[in-house]
Amino acid sequence: xxxxxxxxxxxxxxxxxxxxxxxxxxxxxxxxxxxxxxxxxxxxxxxxxxxxxxxxxxxxxxxxxxxxxxxxxxxxxxxxxxxxxxxxxxxxxxxxxxxxxxxxxxxxxxxxxxxxxxxxxxxxxxxxxxxxxxxxxxxxxxxxxxxxxxxxxxxxxxxxxxxxxxxxxxxxxxxxxxxxxxxxxxxxxxxxxxx
Numbered sequence: 001x002x003x004x005x006x007x008x009x010x011x012x013x014x015x016x017x018x019x020x021x022x023x024x025x026x027x028x029x030x031x032x033x034x035x036x037x038x039x040x041x042x043x044x045x046x047x048x049x050x051x052x053x054x055x056x057x058x059x060x061x062x063x064x065x066x067x068x069x070x071x072x073x074x075x076x077x078x079x080x081x082x083x084x085x086x087x088x089x090x091x092x093x094x095x096x097x098x099x100x101x102x103x104x105x106x107x108x109x110x111x112x113x114x115x116x117x118x119x120x121x122x123x124x125x126x127x128x129x130x131x132x133x134x135x136x137x138x139x140x141x142x143x144x145x146x147x148x149x150x151x152x153x154x155x156x157x158x159x160x161x162x163x164x165x166x167x168x169x170x171x172x173x174x175x176x177x178x179x180x181x182x183x184x185x186x187x188x189x190x191x192x193x194x195x
Contacts, residue, residue, distance in 0.1 A: 029066045036065050094149075101146045108139040108152060 025035040037054035044050075062069040083090060097105075115132040143152060 032067045032070070034065055034068050097148070098146070101143070101148055104139060104143045104146055105148075105152055108136060108143065111135050111139065 028035050034054075034056035036057045036059070038057055039052050039054055042051055042053050056068050056071075057065050058072070059065040059068045060072045079085065111132060115129060115136065118132070119129060140152070
């Protein structure tokens, strides 16, 4: 670059020089770092300390941010491989129970029936019932450890809690709401305004 008589470079010469921002973006893009991060303010609610953090822009256009666009492309490829693009949901059938799982459940059913029979007869001591309850508890742990989902104590048609019902009717014990007399300043709810 040849200096001008004033010692300054010409505009054309300055336009040829690379921009500092573009030079900084090149290594960032080469290393997979977002070149247009979004600054967010994060406040810790316990201490009240505030800090500014930069999060990726998540752009899908490579002309805007090559690193984020590459990450998004990779994510979409993975989603397509996993079947996220399917038009219908895949049907997931549970595996059939193993012999060990069936054995644990059958053993628990036998002990539970025996405990219920002894409790209804009333001729046994509380120690016998406590021993059977401990055996049932141990079997429940074994059943859970074997890989079964859910609980064997609840039947298929029942739920653990009753359905909550809410009424939209006005309570009878609540006092009536105040009523303003209809005048020219108020709006009539039915019919025409008096006078």
